[in-house]
Amino acid sequence: MIKIILGFKRRQGMGFQEFKDYRRDVHAPLLFAIPEAKKIRRFVVNYAVSAPDFPEPTYDAVVEAWFDNLQDLNTLYSCENFLTKVDPDHINFIDLSSVGRVIVEEIVVVE
Template structure:
């Protein structure tokens, strides 16, 4: 399993509410529509927690979110599947469409991204 992890923050002038609304609806629908073209098997969005309990938990540990607003994870069956999607004419067109949407709300120069092979050590969500 190969995963692309992207950490991003919103563009200056875009409120957290505007960012979250666009990311959770417009951008999510776009990724869902393009998932087959891009060989994406799973797509997960994670957002900065907004509750007092979460803020206190983070503060007590001295952690920082570096002003980042969201983490996106895209799963692929293999490195070959990822490479094929990101090099085909259809895949390149899909990536262009995604990039254009991201550029509306994401501070693109601050994006952090990497490709990783996932090593699940514990997963209690799958049952015993």
């Protein structure tokens, strides 16, 4: 199993709740409407919370998406539907200069 982890901040001028609502109500339906999104095995969105005694979060959200293999991940991110329908929407709620990503093989240590 392969996972992509994406961290990002909301676009300037957008409130945190507005950011969460936009991602849930506008962006997620765009993504999951394309047939290639069926390659996603699991999808989790993690929103930052303020925690006393810890530094301010680097990101407003971290997204995790699991795929059976690297080919399935590449199929989604390089398909015409993603490139023309989903990817252009990112600018509407994400500070694109803040995006960090890593592709990993997940090893569960404690369950």
